[in-house]
Amino acid sequence: MKHVNILASGVLLAAIFGATTSAPVAAALSEKQVEKLGTELTPMGANPNGNEDGSIPAWTGGLTSPPEGWDPKNGYVSPFPDDQVKFTITADNLDQYRDHLSEGQVALLKKYDNFKMPVYQTRRTAALPQKMYDKIREQATKVEQNGYGIVDLNGSPVPFPIPENGVQAIWNHNVRYLGEGLERHYNWFPVRGNGDYYKVGFRSTRVYDQYMDRQSENRLLNYMGEFTNPPTLEGTIQLVHDPIDQVKETRSAWIYNVGQRRVRRAPDLAYDNANDGTEGLRTTDQFDGYNGAPDRYNWKLVGKKEIYVPYNGYQLSDKSLTYDEILQKNTLNSDLMRYELHRVWVVEATLREDSSHIYGKRTFYLDEDSWTVLLEDAYDTRGDLWRVGVHGLIQFYDADVPWYRFNIYHDLNNGSYLAAGLANEIDEPWTFGIEGRYIEFQPDALRRRGR
Numbered sequence: 001m002k003h004v005n006i007l008a009s010g011v012l013l014a015a016i017f018g019a020t021t022s023a024p025v026a027a028a029l030s031e032k033q034v035e036k037l038g039t040e041l042t043p044m045g046a047n048p049n050g051n052e053d054g055s056i057p058a059w060t061g062g063l064t065s066p067p068e069g070w071d072p073k074n075g076y077v078s079p080f081p082d083d084q085v086k087f088t089i090t091a092d093n094l095d096q097y098r099d100h101l102s103e104g105q106v107a108l109l110k111k112y113d114n115f116k117m118p119v120y121q122t123r124r125t126a127a128l129p130q131k132m133y134d135k136i137r138e139q140a141t142k143v144e145q146n147g148y149g150i151v152d153l154n155g156s157p158v159p160f161p162i163p164e165n166g167v168q169a170i171w172n173h174n175v176r177y178l179g180e181g182l183e184r185h186y187n188w189f190p191v192r193g194n195g196d197y198y199k200v201g202f203r204s205t206r207v208y209d210q211y212m213d214r215q216s217e218n219r220l221l222n223y224m225g226e227f228t229n230p231p232t233l234e235g236t237i238q239l240v241h242d243p244i245d246q247v248k249e250t251r252s253a254w255i256y257n258v259g260q261r262r263v264r265r266a267p268d269l270a271y272d273n274a275n276d277g278t279e280g281l282r283t284t285d286q287f288d289g290y291n292g293a294p295d296r297y298n299w300k301l302v303g304k305k306e307i308y309v310p311y312n313g314y315q316l317s318d319k320s321l322t323y324d325e326i327l328q329k330n331t332l333n334s335d336l337m338r339y340e341l342h343r344v345w346v347v348e349a350t351l352r353e354d355s356s357h358i359y360g361k362r363t364f365y366l367d368e369d370s371w372t373v374l375l376e377d378a379y380d381t382r383g384d385l386w387r388v389g390v391h392g393l394i395q396f397y398d399a400d401v402p403w404y405r406f407n408i409y410h411d412l413n414n415g416s417y418l419a420a421g422l423a424n425e426i427d428e429p430w431t432f433g434i435e436g437r438y439i440e441f442q443p444d445a446l447r448r449r450g451r
Helices: 010-017 095-099 103-111 130-140 168-172 443-449
Strands: 087-089 117-119 144-146 149-151 181-191 200-208 221-229 237-243 252-257 261-264 295-310 338-352 361-365 373-379 386-397 401-413 417-422
Touching: 095 103, 095 117, 103 373, 103 386, 117 338, 130 295, 149 237, 168 261, 168 295, 168 338, 221 386, 237 443, 252 443, 295 361, 295 373, 295 386
Parallel strands: none
Antiparallel strands: 087 117, 144 149, 181 200, 181 417, 200 221, 221 237, 237 252, 252 261, 295 338, 338 361, 361 373, 373 386, 386 401, 401 417
16 A cells, blocks of 8 residues: 655755754744635645545544533543544554654564554544634744744744744644643553553643733743652642743743652753653653753754554543553553554754753654644664654544543663553543633642642
């Protein structure tokens, strides 16, 4: 089976957009460029057309309503219950599909017998509220890149719908629309190479600053997270203030340590520092696919490519599933996964000579319809492929939010992985569209909440 890639060549894209590895000051889009949004391009800047052989359909507005009779208490059930597996990619037939696989996927297929990729019909479900499309157009002629930071964001969920370089593409991911403010309770699981695992419970609230009762200068979002399990971490609370222009100021973070009963600054909640409860399988900047300042890397916009990516994986929302049924040695239960062929932006990040990070090179694959990182190949400083991120997207159809159903971080060296974002054994539904109170996202609030 052969599919035609649109802009698969980085050379072609570089000729059109001037792809670069540096972080220059870049001007906003012209009025003529903005006119393409909603016509030649989708409101998000994607190609609205299908591909040549029809394996990728046209974008027709996405999925904007839940299935009939849907109850939030049941989790996000599949809106496509009759879809069947078209074919499954395994180590035996991967050469047939290699052109549409990432290097990380190839490595996983070769390393683990139980890692398989069931492929389904492609459905372009990503959609945002109309007011977000309006905000993208409104700001597209104003927002500018300032080195590794951005200026005049003013609430746009896609500051660079026609990106000129890799920094702009990754910023589209960092500031993408996630429902104004949201609260969620979920679990993650470090799974060792022998299949043993334990549960980490986490409750978080994230509110973008324009939805706070009091705004802060140069503030992108306010984040509060609390461990609910295991007992060794229960009650530990994290607070993060993320700026917009990270050239102007850096991330501020605090942590309440339940054992010491005090709040302290947490400068390690950034870059390649490991997160508590992850056994070092996820760096801080790998949370949510990628987050934080991009200034330790040179970024290159390679081009677009058609890749089989985890998409519309509603099976893993099934509340009847137990974690024992989901978590297997080396990988999640492949029968519960769903892959589809989508166009993605390929972005390469190469560590700057004057910076440090445990990853010397990283390749990100961003969904063209939502600007979400769906895959990451992370290489060590010797150039060897070390870790693979697999991040499954669904459309949260009650909130017009395309976001993750799960995040997996594979370590190819020791056979372990981290599975995050699972809420199958949690009754409490996730809540989108909340507003935040300034006073509740200050260091003093950690002391009040600490127990």
